Amino acid sequence: MADSAQDDDGVTRRDFFNVAAVAASVVGAGLAAWPLINSMNPAADVLALSSTEIDLTPIEVGQSITVVWRGKPVFIRRRTEAEIEQARADDKASLPDQELDADRVQNPEWLVMVGICTHLGCIPLGQKAGEPRGDFGGWFCPCHGSHYDTSGRIRRGPAPRNLEIPEYIFLDDTTIRIG
Amino acid sequence: MAGAPNREYKNSLVRWIEYRLPIFSLLDHTIGRDYPTPKNLNYWWSLGAVLTIALIIQIITGIFLAMYYVPTAEGAFDSVERIMRDVNSGWMIRYIHSNGAALFFAAVYIHILRGMYYGSYKRPRELLWFIGIIIFILMMATAFMGYVLPWGQMSFWAATVITNLFSAIPWVGDSITIWLWGGFSVGSATLQRFYSLHYVLPFVIFGATIVHIWAIHVHGPNNPKGISVKGPQDTIPYHPYFTTKYMVVFGIFFIALAFLVFYEPNYLNHSDQFKRANPLVTPANIVPEWYFLPFYAILRSIPDKLMGVVAFGGSLMILFILPWVDTSRVRSGAFRPVFKQFFWIFVADVILLGYIGSQPPAGALLIIGRLATVYYFAHFIIILPLVGWMERPKPLPESIAEPVLKGEGGQ
Numbered sequence: 001m002a003d004s005a006q007d008d009d010g011v012t013r014r015d016f017f018n019v020a021a022v023a024a025s026v027v028g029a030g031l032a033a034w035p036l037i038n039s040m041n042p043a044a045d046v047l048a049l050s051s052t053e054i055d056l057t058p059i060e061v062g063q064s065i066t067v068v069w070r071g072k073p074v075f076i077r078r079r080t081e082a083e084i085e086q087a088r089a090d091d092k093a094s095l096p097d098q099e100l101d102a103d104r105v106q107n108p109e110w111l112v113m114v115g116i117c118t119h120l121g122c123i124p125l126g127q128k129a130g131e132p133r134g135d136f137g138g139w140f141c142p143c144h145g146s147h148y149d150t151s152g153r154i155r156r157g158p159a160p161r162n163l164e165i166p167e168y169i170f171l172d173d174t175t176i177r178i179g
Numbered sequence: 180m181a182g183a184p185n186r187e188y189k190n191s192l193v194r195w196i197e198y199r200l201p202i203f204s205l206l207d208h209t210i211g212r213d214y215p216t217p218k219n220l221n222y223w224w225s226l227g228a229v230l231t232i233a234l235i236i237q238i239i240t241g242i243f244l245a246m247y248y249v250p251t252a253e254g255a256f257d258s259v260e261r262i263m264r265d266v267n268s269g270w271m272i273r274y275i276h277s278n279g280a281a282l283f284f285a286a287v288y289i290h291i292l293r294g295m296y297y298g299s300y301k302r303p304r305e306l307l308w309f310i311g312i313i314i315f316i317l318m319m320a321t322a323f324m325g326y327v328l329p330w331g332q333m334s335f336w337a338a339t340v341i342t343n344l345f346s347a348i349p350w351v352g353d354s355i356t357i358w359l360w361g362g363f364s365v366g367s368a369t370l371q372r373f374y375s376l377h378y379v380l381p382f383v384i385f386g387a388t389i390v391h392i393w394a395i396h397v398h399g400p401n402n403p404k405g406i407s408v409k410g411p412q413d414t415i416p417y418h419p420y421f422t423t424k425y426m427v428v429f430g431i432f433f434i435a436l437a438f439l440v441f442y443e444p445n446y447l448n449h450s451d452q453f454k455r456a457n458p459l460v461t462p463a464n465i466v467p468e469w470y471f472l473p474f475y476a477i478l479r480s481i482p483d484k485l486m487g488v489v490a491f492g493g494s495l496m497i498l499f500i501l502p503w504v505d506t507s508r509v510r511s512g513a514f515r516p517v518f519k520q521f522f523w524i525f526v527a528d529v530i531l532l533g534y535i536g537s538q539p540p541a542g543a544l545l546i547i548g549r550l551a552t553v554y555y556f557a558h559f560i561i562i563l564p565l566v567g568w569m570e571r572p573k574p575l576p577e578s579i580a581e582p583v584l585k586g587e588g589g590q
């Protein structure tokens with residue numbers, strides 16, 4: 001019966017309805033899948049736990065501490081004069097991920113970074129005295145051999161980006177809040 | 180799956196059921212008396228049956244582990260220790276599950292190499308081959324997520340490194356990784372979803388296995404000669420001939436499993452797995468389970484993150500193009516003198532990659548790993564097409580039955 005509604009090029013009304021019904025079902029299935037997919041994103045309580053305050057007074061010059069923020073390690077290093085100078089001098093070196101030291105710190109003495117290698121997520125060494133610090137005097141990731149400099153910038157190895165700088169503010173001279 | 184006419188069953192209960200639900204003839208046609216099978220199948224053809232058994236063992240032991248296992252970051256490690264110490268026979272069930280997974284992979288690798296040697300992926304078995312690769316990838320996903328469940332140090336860091344592979348995807352990579360984690364790092368949310376998937380994927384594999392077997396039955400199995408069955412003189416019934424032949428291999432499989440479980444249960448394990456997961460300390464050398472090592476070596480051999488991930492995925496995906504890059508019309512490697520040599524070089528290359536994947540990536544090994552990676556891809560993209568064109572295969576026998584009748588044996 002739908003054949004009676006055939007146009008010149010052989011397309012029938014029924015063809016149109018078939019295509020429309022299939023298209024609508026695909027869109028419907030997609031819409032129904034979205035809440036399921038989205039349920040796998042971080043839940044509201046996980047998002048809520050996202051800031052940490054840290055007291056900096058116990059950290060001596062040339063020392064680092066590791067704190068946990070959102071389940072990840074954050075490196076806080078009180079850099080020596082020599083390290084700061086080195087980091088500034090390296091601004092002119094060839095950097096895979098170009099960034100000035102000045103853009104990576106709020107106060108040059110304090111370097112605050114997420115301590116996760118930007119390659120595949122290992123924790124670089126160099127926080128404790130005696131750990132290898134790589135060829136550029138900063139951090140060294142043993143997993144696949146990434147070297148970071150005194151500003152936490154990637155210098156050699158498979159990691160594509162500099163160590164990430166989290167959002168943080170100085171609440172006063174000796175306290176910061178991350179997140 | 181049609182074939183011989185339905186037989187009259189002697190037992191009256193069987194007849195009663197068969198009349199209402201023809202399950203007995205289905206089994207007879209699938210793995211029984213009415214399944215005509217090339218008479219020259221050798222022992223390498225038994226691995227498919229071994230794989231089915233291995234899957235069933237994983238599912239049964241897994242169901243019992245799941246009765247005690249607690250899928251939270253706080254509870255997982257202790258619940259596995261409890262299974263090991265306090266639960267009746269828990270240690271044995273867990274050791275069968277962890278060592279069973281290793282033997283499962285050993286069997287699947289031999290099974291895949293069998294297919295590569297005898298050209299089982301060639302027309303008309305391309306889709307059969309595809310389903311096999313899909314099963315292999317599902318197995319890798321399942322085993323990887325299972326390895327995360329005990330929440331040891333290697334569990335945690337394997338999960339971290341592997342999920343971070345997705346962060347290499349341009350633009351959306353970081354959002355995808357956070358989505359996979361359900362948080363800002365690998366944690367309880369990640370563990371619970373892995374558990375959910377680890378429980379269900381084996382059943383998906385089971386379903387895919389049924390499709391795989393269905394596809395085998397359309398054109399029948401390939402055979403060591405790689406020539407098609409011409410008539411009844413080329414075949415014998417699957418049961419009892421191959422069912423009994425394969426019992427021997429089942430015996431070897433169970434002896435190997437029992438040896439591992441009772442004498443060397445932790446031989447394939449890693450000492451860092453006895454430490455609780457610690458998100459603040461990375462183990463000195465992250466190594467995956469042995470069955471992932473060749474692919475892990477490929478990942479690490481590329482100095483660029485995105486390209487490393489592409490090569491890692493590509494090393495699996497390249498199996499899909501095998502039916503087309505192998506340009507030879509002869510299926511079986513037995514009649515391809517040049518191919519045969521390159522096949523064994525390829526096997527050696529994969530083993531070499533496996534060794535390199537287990538070592539820290541530095542110095543000469545890094546260079547050798549890169550060469551071995553290049554060779555891996557060259558085997559598919561350059562060597563196979565060229566060998567197919569240039570090689571002169573040995574003459575094929577007229578039929579499967581011919582040399583058997585002349586007494587030359589099945590090979």
Ligand code: HEM
Pocket residue numbers: 234237238239240241242243244245248259273276277280283318321322323325326327328329377378380381382384
């Ligand atoms: C394709 C089939 C399967 C494979 C390859 C597999 C593999 C694995 C592996 C490698 C582990 C880690 C073992 C260890 O180091 O302790 C594991 C753990 C586990 N699997 Fe499976 N599995 C499979 C099926 C299942 C099924 C069907 C279930 C549930 C019904 C299950 C439940 C578990 C549980 C609860 C654990 C954690 C306890 C433990 O670590 O021993 N598995 N699995």
Ligand code: FES
Pocket residue numbers: 117118119120121122141142143144145146157158159
């Ligand atoms: S994770 Fe740091 S180099 Fe790969």
